[in-house]
Amino acid sequence: MLHPTLRTTPIALSLLLALGFSSTLSAAISDVRVNQSVQQAETAANHLEVSRQILLVQNGSPNYFIEQQKRKYLTHPTQSSGFWANKSETLKIEYQHHGEDINVLPELWIVPINKGKDENRGKQIVKLKPGINEIEVKHAGAIYFAATNQPGSSEIIINMLEGGKPMPRFILGENTPEDWQINLKKYGDSPFAELVGKRMILTMPIKNMHKQATDPEGVLVLWDRIVDLAEEQFGLSSKRAFPHRATPFQYQFTSKSDSTSGYMSASDFGLRTNMPGIPEVITTDLLKKAWGPWHELGHHYQMRAWTFDNDGETTVNLTSLYVQRALGETSRLEAESRWNNVYELMASTGHNYEDVDSYIRFAMFWQLDLTFGQDFYQRLGDRYRTMTPTEQPKNNDEKKQRFILETSRVAGVNLTSFFDRWGLKPTKDTSAQLEAMNLPQLTKPIWLNTDANIAHTYSLTEQNMTGDVRLPDTVNAGDIFSVSVDVTNRDASALTYRWDIPSGVQVIADRGHEITLRAPQNVLQNAMLSIPVTVTDNNNMAIRLASSTRLKTTGDNISFRDAFNDVIKQRYQIEGDINLWNDASPKGVVGTYYQSDNTLTHTRDYYRLKTRSYWYFPSNQTSNEYWEYLESYDGSQFLKGEVGDVDQSIEAEQVVEEIKPVTQCNVPSWEVKAYSEPTTVSKNGRIYTNKWWVSATAMPGDVAETDTTGNGTGWGKVWEDKGPCDVAVKDELQSAIESKPVTPQQCNTPSWEQKAYGEPTKVSKNGRIYINKWWVAADNIPGDDAVTDTTGNGTGWSKVWEDKGAC
16 A cells, blocks of 8 residues: 655645745645646635646546446546647656545656657657656656546645646636637747636647637537437436446547548547647637547447447447437438438348448447437447446447347347348347336337338336435445335336345345345455346336445555455465566566466466566467466455355345444534545434535445544544434334244344454354354454354354354
8 A cells, every 4th residue: 555644745745845846835725725627726825826736537447437337448537637748858746645544656647749740759658656746758748647547535636846837727616718829829938728618628729729719718618518418318316326437537639640540530538639620629610510529438438348340430330420429410410311222221232231331330329229219329328337247248239139139128029020130140148138127019110210200119117127226335344235226118016126235245134125235344455346126017018227335344545456355365375466567578477477468368377487587468368378267257246255245135024133223413423525624414313413514425334444443533534423313213114014023933042233242152043053253343243254254163263253053
């Protein structure tokens, strides 16, 4: 872990003054509140002066979001500084850290803004160490910072002590068009300028910005809407739980060298255009009609699992068409008479999908939107994001068959005849699965639908169920929490629910559409716990919906992948750290272990080195001449021990354990948001007050965040526990449950009580007998895998409860 250093703002100010910065600047920095955003910090003293102190926003790693969202490219994790640096210049940058440990150091990114005949220069990325860093700039470029650590309650502050010059910059919501013109003149020696919106950063040569970026506010508002539309199309929202949560990062569109391929292009951390395309990106009126920029953004939202081989330039156009329609423009399929080609194809027989031109093929995907509604791909995206690992397609043939299955499932109609028209044939296995779904056959010629003539549709009530599973963003190990599902296109009285409960999770109560659970104790830090439910209507049509919560436990705030490394180290008896690829010197010790984050499969893959010198990791998770493939972690395991996928299925009328009475506070409940000033809140029957600014991810009651000393001396912990609420209320949840109790096998042995046991005591729980080997806390539950010795001979040394068998 990376240990924090105390924030030393006065020292930083002294350094700035010693280096010749004005007292006005020092006053501006000292007056900045640490809970301000970078944009607020820059405007603390003068909205046209660029601050050299930056509070970094901690949104986590873009790797995590593409893994959750199952999409194609990594989003930019960077934060604009408002500065640029020249080649060979030396930057002196101070990095300060206050609060909990972080698992990844922040980075400095210097991004060349290439153009025309420029060499295609790559970005320079430097990890910053606590204290003062000196960096020599390789190529001139704009300066950015990235904090990709696991978000928590820490505070990361950057002081640009020396080097770098301000560049013209417009920040949406803070600057005016007049400010923009002033900045273009004031910092006219900069080779480029920048527009910063909520969802998009535009960084282009200054000459183009002078000439074409005449409406900075309008183009940024439009870009923000375009990105929102792209996420809306596939069901991503900041208001939804994972894995349906929208990306919190800003995209960046820059110019590129003419020597690179494509008029415009997209890649990891990249949206780029050559010089002729710049006006379409930064001019409001042109962007409203510009297919190219929407298309490149669409590449970032392509889902690999339904993008067939040679269809990289096909499914991407779903985003372009969705944006085009939302902006009131005529569909390109209409404007270029592509539908005429579709009609000709539909009138023919015997063709294969692969033989159809890609500029016609994407009409097949679009017809599903026209037929089943503008939210069809939201519902399909929900389904693909929550498929089990065994359901995820492994090759191109599986992608096609899975697409036939899942589109039919979501539509609530067997679409075999539709895909047959397009030359996609189901296998016998796919046909059998469709038959088992009990779906009605397609009775309308939906392959004739066009943008101008949507003659054949299915209403939402005719389609399969759509809904959302709702649960807390985070849950502490051992805590009780509730999960509910809301189905929006059926009468709730006609539905039944089957909850698939993961291993280690205890069912407390079930009310059909809502279930109450207890999280396991022995969890991986920040692991995602998915709670699926299968909803069935009175026509026996079913859909599986799911969302995930993040599990929190004591200890370092590391990513779940890093937490899983401990499982791997124990499994393979690895001492020390697992190795990473070394670009500078790809050599290692034969027999040592390596990890690789696989962006194709969204897994962390583990290998053993076979040769001293090595080369690429196999992306297909096999062994090669350099590596012995061991296994992969797909994020589904959340317990520290060995587990299966699902422990039990719970029908809607089952109650496993009575819920204890809760208490009600007159104090407002804690909300998942940042608190700036000290605020008193309540959570789970206790009262807490934050001592300083606290992020939305730091929960009151979390051991890592909560001072329980009673005198405020837990210095590094932001929340102070003020004690229990004193107003008892009726347990509304339990009284509302009308359920059938589960009758356990009767024991003569006294039942376990949730209390501490000192001397070895024999107790019974759920039809089994247990005895504690030593003192045991009240929250260690007999039968929990993490604390129960099931060896039968008492040799599970670290586990306090010993299973003595059934009653």
